[in-house]
Amino acid sequence: MGYYVLSYVCMAMFVLASVRLVYRQWTLPLHVRWEIYPVRHETTARVAYGGSYMEEINWWSRKRESSLVNELKYMVPEILFLRGLWKANRGLWLASFPFHFGLYLMIATFGGLTLHAALSLWGAPVSAGGGLLRSLLDGFVVAAGWLGLVLGSLGGLALMTKRLLDREWRDYSSPADFFNLGFVLAFFLSALAAALVVDPWFTGAKGFVCGLLAGGDAPPRTALGALTIVLGSLLVAWIPLTHMSHMFMKYFLYHQVKWDEAPNRRGGRIEAAVRKNLDLKPTWQAAHVRADGCTSWKDIASSTPGETK
Amino acid sequence: MKAARRPSDLAARSERLCHIEPGDMVPLPPPYEDFNRVTLPLLKPERVKGIETSLDDTVAIGIPRPASREEEDLLVRKFLSGLKKLFEKKNNWTFLQPLLLSMEHCARCQTCADACPVYEMSGRQEIYRPIFRSEVLRRIYRKYVKPGGRIAAKWNGDIDLNWTTVARLAELSYRCTLCRRCASVCPIGVDNGLITHEIRKLFSQEMGIAPKELHEKGTVQHLRVGSSTGMNPLAAKDNVEFIQEEMEEIAGFKVEIPWDREGADILLIHNAGEMLAWPENVGAFAILFQAAGLSWTLSSEAVGYDAVNYGLWYDDVQFSRVAVKHADIARRLNVRKIVMGECGHAHKALTVTADRLLTGDLNVPRESAMVTLADIVSSGRLSLNPRRNPFPVTLHDPCNMVRSMGIVEPQRRILRAVAPRFREMTPHGVDNYCCGGGSGFAIMSGYNFADWRNLVSSRRKFLQILDAFADEPPEAPKYVCAPCSNCKGAIRDMIGYYHGEERSGLYYGGLVELIVNAMSDMKKPIIQFDGKSSWES
Numbered sequence: 001m002g003y004y005v006l007s008y009v010c011m012a013m014f015v016l017a018s019v020r021l022v023y024r025q026w027t028l029p030l031h032v033r034w035e036i037y038p039v040r041h042e043t044t045a046r047v048a049y050g051g052s053y054m055e056e057i058n059w060w061s062r063k064r065e066s067s068l069v070n071e072l073k074y075m076v077p078e079i080l081f082l083r084g085l086w087k088a089n090r091g092l093w094l095a096s097f098p099f100h101f102g103l104y105l106m107i108a109t110f111g112g113l114t115l116h117a118a119l120s121l122w123g124a125p126v127s128a129g130g131g132l133l134r135s136l137l138d139g140f141v142v143a144a145g146w147l148g149l150v151l152g153s154l155g156g157l158a159l160m161t162k163r164l165l166d167r168e169w170r171d172y173s174s175p176a177d178f179f180n181l182g183f184v185l186a187f188f189l190s191a192l193a194a195a196l197v198v199d200p201w202f203t204g205a206k207g208f209v210c211g212l213l214a215g216g217d218a219p220p221r222t223a224l225g226a227l228t229i230v231l232g233s234l235l236v237a238w239i240p241l242t243h244m245s246h247m248f249m250k251y252f253l254y255h256q257v258k259w260d261e262a263p264n265r266r267g268g269r270i271e272a273a274v275r276k277n278l279d280l281k282p283t284w285q286a287a288h289v290r291a292d293g294c295t296s297w298k299d300i301a302s303s304t305p306g307e308t309k
Numbered sequence: 310m311k312a313a314r315r316p317s318d319l320a321a322r323s324e325r326l327c328h329i330e331p332g333d334m335v336p337l338p339p340p341y342e343d344f345n346r347v348t349l350p351l352l353k354p355e356r357v358k359g360i361e362t363s364l365d366d367t368v369a370i371g372i373p374r375p376a377s378r379e380e381e382d383l384l385v386r387k388f389l390s391g392l393k394k395l396f397e398k399k400n401n402w403t404f405l406q407p408l409l410l411s412m413e414h415c416a417r418c419q420t421c422a423d424a425c426p427v428y429e430m431s432g433r434q435e436i437y438r439p440i441f442r443s444e445v446l447r448r449i450y451r452k453y454v455k456p457g458g459r460i461a462a463k464w465n466g467d468i469d470l471n472w473t474t475v476a477r478l479a480e481l482s483y484r485c486t487l488c489r490r491c492a493s494v495c496p497i498g499v500d501n502g503l504i505t506h507e508i509r510k511l512f513s514q515e516m517g518i519a520p521k522e523l524h525e526k527g528t529v530q531h532l533r534v535g536s537s538t539g540m541n542p543l544a545a546k547d548n549v550e551f552i553q554e555e556m557e558e559i560a561g562f563k564v565e566i567p568w569d570r571e572g573a574d575i576l577l578i579h580n581a582g583e584m585l586a587w588p589e590n591v592g593a594f595a596i597l598f599q600a601a602g603l604s605w606t607l608s609s610e611a612v613g614y615d616a617v618n619y620g621l622w623y624d625d626v627q628f629s630r631v632a633v634k635h636a637d638i639a640r641r642l643n644v645r646k647i648v649m650g651e652c653g654h655a656h657k658a659l660t661v662t663a664d665r666l667l668t669g670d671l672n673v674p675r676e677s678a679m680v681t682l683a684d685i686v687s688s689g690r691l692s693l694n695p696r697r698n699p700f701p702v703t704l705h706d707p708c709n710m711v712r713s714m715g716i717v718e719p720q721r722r723i724l725r726a727v728a729p730r731f732r733e734m735t736p737h738g739v740d741n742y743c744c745g746g747g748s749g750f751a752i753m754s755g756y757n758f759a760d761w762r763n764l765v766s767s768r769r770k771f772l773q774i775l776d777a778f779a780d781e782p783p784e785a786p787k788y789v790c791a792p793c794s795n796c797k798g799a800i801r802d803m804i805g806y807y808h809g810e811e812r813s814g815l816y817y818g819g820l821v822e823l824i825v826n827a828m829s830d831m832k833k834p835i836i837q838f839d840g841k842s843s844w845e846s
């Protein structure tokens with residue numbers, strides 16, 4: 001039962017920590033524009049060289065065109081295959097891609113196991129006529145699981161070697177960085193060992209996930225299985241507390257900064273947010289600012305600087 | 310002298326943290342090998358007496374050394390109070406979200422390092438690595454601002470905070486041109502240029518520490534006198550009158566430069582430096598706008614005739630004051646749009662960054678001159694003879710116009726129409742390299758900073774320019790087109806420093822000059838190479 005409780009608690013922590021991170025982003029004040037081109041939802045003609053809608057004469061009088069397809073064409077290879085890294089740092093890509101793809105495949109494997117468990121528990125009529133579906137799912141779990149574990153372990157080992165041996169990396173790595181990478185690597189290695197030694201067809205994993213869904217209490221049957229469950233659960237809780245949350249926080253870095261080029265139109269949503277910001281009262285101390293905690297940004301921006309010394 | 314290896318070394322007291330030896334920097338090709346033995350001239354002891362010089366071989370700000378331990382501690386406390394404010398909504402709504410995201414998600418993968426021209430050209434001096442200064446700020450923030458930071462410091466990456474750390478960090482924030490090339494390659498989207506910008510802001514807005522060229526002689530003078538050049542409205546009008554006469558000589562017809570015309574379609578704002586250093590640029594705009602039949606005006610109100618906004622580089626408050634003034638002048642003149650002259654940072658400041666500052670009728674539409682000019686050229690309203698520009702031309706892309714604004718193609722459309730021997734630099738467009746004068750460096754020359762700029766931050770651009778003209782004979786005149794006053798300043802200085810005119814026939818100028826030079830109805834060429842007509846070159 002303890003293993004299940006640990007997994008439930010860790011998953012709850014993941015959800016809470018992630019919601020907190022995301023909520024914090026949504027509630028931050030609207031910032032000034034600071035985009036970098038190419039902005040990937042630009043039109044096909046412009047995205048090819050990094051142009052913007054501001055290249056049009058009287059751009060404000062035209063309908064702003066943007067393309068979700070272009071954005072997806074960039075995002076999907078970026079998320080799945082780390083395309084940016086492939087272009088800018090091929091050597092690192094060789095280690096980073098298997099590591100990240102291994103993690104994605106772990107998530108996919110867990111998804112497959114969850115679907116399998118749901119079908120087993122509540123899908124009797126479906127599965128009765130769904131032998132093929134069941135076989136496909138079994139095959140998917142085993143293939144994704146093995147591939148993910150091998151790629152993740154190799155990538156993790158390569159990254160750890162680089163962090164330990166490459167001076168450029170080592171000098172900028174804190175004990176926390178080594179711990180975080182070591183943690184993920186330990187999970188991959190223990191899960192790989194479990195698959196190799198005791199659970200090559202992921203039968204034990206299926207049983208555990210079934211138990212997770214049904215509130216079961218069957219403990220893992222092997223020490224390696226138990227270790228993998230403990231490490232996997234703790235890792236899930238740990239990721240959003242570290243910089244590894246870039247896995248999903250990258251959304252905000254891209255969509256709310258790098259590609260946020262939405263213009264401020266009179267009477268629009270952006271203008272309303274700007275007006276709110278301009279009512280804030282700063283407390284910067286330099287004499288030229290003339291902030292006293294009572295004067296708003298709006299008033300300060302319309303004033304002349306105070307003494308400079 | 311101990312070379313810095315790690316961010317924590319910034320705190321260790323020493324005479325100098327980084328020193329560039331001759332031969333450290335990326336070598337220059339013939340005929341510039343003699344510069345490979347050159348390094349920065351030593352700072353003169355009498356000039357830097359009492360000034361913080363412990364970072365490297367140059368000085369950008371010139372921070373007075375505190376007189377006592379108590380004074381040092383007070384300044385460190387001020388620094389910390391400023392640092393806290395960077396993470397507060399009321400103090401830093403302008404950049405809070407981008408800053409938080411960049412502070413929290415760097416994976417220290419070093420992908421950005423190879424993209425940085427300063428780091429690369431310096432011979433990979435550790436302190437110029439893009440994440441060096443970010444990591445210093447991150448560690449100080451985590452240790453001294455976040456709850457429980459001191460206990461967790463050994464775990465998260467430690468650093469000591471003392472006056473040495475603070476003073477060196479201030480100087481170090483002026484060894485990055487804010488070109489954001491590093492940010493464009495970061496797989497996560499972290500922006501080290503932005504972190505540098507925030508460090509500068511903390512020092513300016515909390516401690517009143519900024520290079521005098523940007524602050525006292527920059528934004529303060531701009532707001533008080535009317536222009537960061539020191540020109541008051543009367544002097545600006547006088548200069549333009551002189552330019553008008555010069556242009557009539559070149560054009561062979563009457564050229565009008567209208568002032569303060571209410572209800573005109575366009576308010577054109579130049580970088581006022583053009584009026585003094587490159588008057589032909591201001592004149593060429595007038596010739597073109599007149600020939601195209603545009604309804605336009607200049608403003609003679611203080612601030613309104615100088616498009617610069619140095620606040621963009623170091624201080625949000627000063628930035629806001631200048632931007633509001635520009636917009637308010639346009640509002641009162643009741644123009645349809647503001648057209649930004651050839652000045653990259655002014656483009657970005659008023660068009661992009663100030664877009665979320667200007668509300669209601671202050672939100673006057675803003676357009677890049679590249680766009681207005683491309684429209685004029687493609688409309689057929691000018692009679693152009695591109696054979697009048699027979700010399701090779703390459704284009705420098707100002708970072709603020711290209712990477713930060715996506716204005717890439719209009720200037721190329723123009724060049725394809727007026728400069729038959731136009732060739733690109735490698736790389737170009739949004740992947741361009743900074744001229745080395747970005748973020749204020751072009752106008753900063755105190756102590757030996759201009760030498761640092763020419764040798765280190767402009768070196769990559771100089772190599773690119775040489776490369777673009779590698780197939781041309783050295784004596785043939787070549788034109789580097791830089792549609793930005795600050796870039797032009799940096800390019801002028803690098804050509805002068807390396808004797809590029811004598812050794813490689815390098816000349817430089819803006820874009821409008823090339824268009825006017827190709828106009829069939831001009832009496833004389835507006836572009837001259839060493840006093841000789843460019844039409845026959």
Ligand code: SF4
Nearest residue numbers: 415416418419421495
């Ligand atoms: S800023 Fe980006 S590219 Fe540079 S080390 Fe951090 S994550 Fe890597």
Ligand code: SF4
Nearest residue numbers: 425485488489491502
């Ligand atoms: S902004 Fe430019 S100069 Fe500054 S660290 Fe990044 S690449 Fe280097």
